[in-house]
Amino acid sequence: MSVYTAVNETEVAAWLKSFSVGTLVELKGIAAGIENTNYFVTTTHGRYVLTLFERLPREDLPFYLNLMAHLARHGIPCPSPIADHRNQLLGELHGKPAALVTRLPGVVVAEPDATHCAAVGSVLADMHLAGQSYGGRLENPRGPKWWRETAPRVMPFLDAPRQALLREELRFQSLYRLQDLPRGPVHADLFRDNVLFDGGNLGGVIDFYFAGVDTLLFDVAVTVNDWCLRADGSLDPERSTALLRAYHATRPFNALERGAWPVMLRAGALRFWLSRLYDFYLPRPGELVHAHDPEHFHRVLRLRIAESDRLPWVA
Amino acid sequence: MSVYTAVNETEVAAWLKSFSVGTLVELKGIAAGIENTNYFVTTTHGRYVLTLFERLPREDLPFYLNLMAHLARHGIPCPSPIADHRNQLLGELHGKPAALVTRLPGVVVAEPDATHCAAVGSVLADMHLAGQSYGGRLENPRGPKWWRETAPRVMPFLDAPRQALLREELRFQSLYRLQDLPRGPVHADLFRDNVLFDGGNLGGVIDFYFAGVDTLLFDVAVTVNDWCLRADGSLDPERSTALLRAYHATRPFNALERGAWPVMLRAGALRFWLSRLYDFYLPRPGELVHAHDPEHFHRVLRLRIAESDRLPWVA
Numbered sequence: 001m002s003v004y005t006a007v008n009e010t011e012v013a014a015w016l017k018s019f020s021v022g023t024l025v026e027l028k029g030i031a032a033g034i035e036n037t038n039y040f041v042t043t044t045h046g047r048y049v050l051t052l053f054e055r056l057p058r059e060d061l062p063f064y065l066n067l068m069a070h071l072a073r074h075g076i077p078c079p080s081p082i083a084d085h086r087n088q089l090l091g092e093l094h095g096k097p098a099a100l101v102t103r104l105p106g107v108v109v110a111e112p113d114a115t116h117c118a119a120v121g122s123v124l125a126d127m128h129l130a131g132q133s134y135g136g137r138l139e140n141p142r143g144p145k146w147w148r149e150t151a152p153r154v155m156p157f158l159d160a161p162r163q164a165l166l167r168e169e170l171r172f173q174s175l176y177r178l179q180d181l182p183r184g185p186v187h188a189d190l191f192r193d194n195v196l197f198d199g200g201n202l203g204g205v206i207d208f209y210f211a212g213v214d215t216l217l218f219d220v221a222v223t224v225n226d227w228c229l230r231a232d233g234s235l236d237p238e239r240s241t242a243l244l245r246a247y248h249a250t251r252p253f254n255a256l257e258r259g260a261w262p263v264m265l266r267a268g269a270l271r272f273w274l275s276r277l278y279d280f281y282l283p284r285p286g287e288l289v290h291a292h293d294p295e296h297f298h299r300v301l302r303l304r305i306a307e308s309d310r311l312p313w314v315a
Numbered sequence: 316m317s318v319y320t321a322v323n324e325t326e327v328a329a330w331l332k333s334f335s336v337g338t339l340v341e342l343k344g345i346a347a348g349i350e351n352t353n354y355f356v357t358t359t360h361g362r363y364v365l366t367l368f369e370r371l372p373r374e375d376l377p378f379y380l381n382l383m384a385h386l387a388r389h390g391i392p393c394p395s396p397i398a399d400h401r402n403q404l405l406g407e408l409h410g411k412p413a414a415l416v417t418r419l420p421g422v423v424v425a426e427p428d429a430t431h432c433a434a435v436g437s438v439l440a441d442m443h444l445a446g447q448s449y450g451g452r453l454e455n456p457r458g459p460k461w462w463r464e465t466a467p468r469v470m471p472f473l474d475a476p477r478q479a480l481l482r483e484e485l486r487f488q489s490l491y492r493l494q495d496l497p498r499g500p501v502h503a504d505l506f507r508d509n510v511l512f513d514g515g516n517l518g519g520v521i522d523f524y525f526a527g528v529d530t531l532l533f534d535v536a537v538t539v540n541d542w543c544l545r546a547d548g549s550l551d552p553e554r555s556t557a558l559l560r561a562y563h564a565t566r567p568f569n570a571l572e573r574g575a576w577p578v579m580l581r582a583g584a585l586r587f588w589l590s591r592l593y594d595f596y597l598p599r600p601g602e603l604v605h606a607h608d609p610e611h612f613h614r615v616l617r618l619r620i621a622e623s624d625r626l627p628w629v630a
C-alpha cells in the first residue's frame with residue numbers, strides 16, 4: 001500500500017469545493033504507485049483520481065500535468081487533469097502538491113496478446129504525434145546523463161561479469177549520437193501496468209510521472225521491452241511485429257530510426273536495469289514498496305545484445 | 316434533416332489523419348441542428364461529433380470552441396473539442412470551418428422530473444463558476460441590443476395586442492440595469508434538447524453555439540423557462556424549486572439577483588419570443604428546418620408577467 005499521506009473525507013470534500021466536479025461520494029486509497037499517493041475519488045459528477053505528489057520536484061509537476069492536458073485535448077485516452085476555479089491544474093492538499101485527474105475505464109492486462117500490443121503501438125504513435133505541438137520542456141531525467149551518474153554508484157554491488165556488462169554497455173551507447181533522432185515528449189514508462197484495457201478497447205494510458213523529452217524511438221523500445229517479452233525475456237516475434245506495425249501505420253519510422261533500433265532496445269533495457277539496481281541497492285529512506293528485481297532487466301539487456309542481428313522491425 | 320453540407324467517408328477519413336483519434340469506422344448525419352451541419356463520427360479510438368459551421372461568423376468560432384475546451388478542462392460534461400496536429404481546435408473541411416468534438420453519452424429527456432431539474436441546476440452553476448476563469452470575450456449576440464434591433468422588424472407581422480405587449484416589455488426591460496448582475500460566459504440556450512441524460516446521470520450539456528458573455532441570472536431564467544414549464548406554460552413549483560435549490564447550493568444568488576429574478580424570467584421569455592418571431596416571419600434563405608411556433612414564448616412571457624408576485628425562488 002503506497003498511501004504515504006493519509007487524507008480524510010472531510011479534507012477532500014472541502015478541497016473539492018474549489019472544483020466544478022460535484023460533491024464527494026467516496027474516497028478510497030490506491031495501492032499502486034511509487035512516487036505519489038493516489039486515491040480514487042467518486043463525486044456526484046464522476047470518477048477521478050486524486051494524486052498527492054510525495055517526491056517529484058515541484059517545479060517539474062506542471063510539465064506532467066500540462067502534458068496530460070495537452071494529450072487529452074488531442075483525443076489521447078489519458079488522465080485529464082481538472083482545473084480548479086482559479087484555472088490551475090496543480091493545487092495543494094494536506095500540505096502537499098496535489099492534482100485531480102479523470103479516472104479512466106479498464107484494467108491492466110498482465111498477459112497481452114498481439115491485439116493488445118497493436119493497440120498500444122497505435123496509441124503510442126498517436127501520443128508522439130500529438131506531443132509534437134506540446135510546448136513544455138523537461139529532459140528525460142533518466143537519460144544518458146543519469147546513466148553515467150548512476151552506474152558508479154551501483155557498480156560496487158555488482159559481481160565482475162555484471163560490472164563488465166554495465167561498463168561495456170555504457171561505452172557502446174556513448175558511441176551513438178541518438179540525439180539526432182526525432183524527439184518529443186515521451187511517456188518513458190509505458191509498461192503493462194500503465195495501460196488499461198476496457199474489454200477489447202484501450203481504455204487509457206496512465207502514470208505520466210516519468211515522462212520527459214527524449215527520442216521517440218526510446219519510448220518505443222521501452223514499450224516493446226515490456227509488452228512483447230516472453231517469459232524468458234526474449235522478444236515474441238508476433239507481438240513485436242504487431243506493436244511495431246501499428247505504430248508505423250500512424251508514425252512511420254525514418255531511416256535513422258531504423259538504424260538505431262537495435263541500439264535503442266539495449267538503451268531501454270539499460271535504463272531500467274540501472275534504475276532497478278539503484279532502487280534495490282540504494283533505497284530511499286521511507287521507501288515503502290518492494291523494489292523490482294534488477295535481474296530481470298539484466299537478462300533483457302543481455303538478450304537484446306545477443307539478438308542484435310535478428311530483432312523485429314517493420315519496413 | 317439539417318445536413319447542409321454533405322461530406323463523404325473518403326473526405327472525412329483523410330481529414331481525420333490530422334488528428335490522433337484513429338481511423339474512421341462510421342460516419343452518420345445528424346438530423347438536429349439549425350446553425351451547423353453535424354455528423355456522428357466513430358473511429359477506432361472513440362465516438363465524436365463533426366461539426367461544419369454553416370452560418371456562424373468565423374471570427375466567433377474560437378470563442379465557442381475554447382469555451383467548451385475550458386469547461387471540459389474543469390470537469391464539466393460538455394463536448395471537448397479535439398486539437399489537431401497543429402494544436403488547433405478549428406480546422407476546415409469541404410471548404411467550411413469544421414471542428415471535431417467528443418460525443419457524450421445519453422439521450423434527451425422530453426419530460427423531466429424534479430431530479431432532472433436539480434441535475435441541470437447543479438451543472439449550470441458549475442458551468443458558471445468554471446466559466447469565471449475563461450478569458451474569451453463575445454457579448455451575447457441575442458442580448459438587449461439585438462432585441463431593440465429585431466422588434467421593429469417583426470412588429471409589422473403582429474396583431475395589435477402582441478405589438479402592445481412587445482413594446483411594453485421592451486420598455487419595461489429598459490428600466491433595469493441588469494448589467495450590474497454577476498456576469499460571465501453563459502450557455503444561453505440550455506433547453507431540454509441540449510442536455511443528455513445517461514440513465515439517471517447527466518451525461519452532457521451540448522450545443523454551445525448560442526453562448527456569449529451575459530448575466531449569469533439570464534442563463535438561469537432561460538433554463539427555468541424551459542425545464543420547469545407545465546404544458547400550459549406556467550412554472551411547476553416542484554421542478555422550479557429543485558432547479559433553483561441545486562443551482563443555489565453551488566453558486567448562491569446575491570441580493571441583486573434576487574431582486575432581478577422576475578425581470579429576468581421575462582427577459583428570457585422575451586428573447587426567445589423575439590427570435591422565434593424573427594425565424595418564423597423572416598426565415599433566412601436556404602432555411603431547411605421548420606421554425607418553432609412563436610406563440611409558445613408569447614404565452615410564456617404573458618405568464619411570467621402575470622406570475623410576477625409569486626415566482627419560485629430560493630433564499
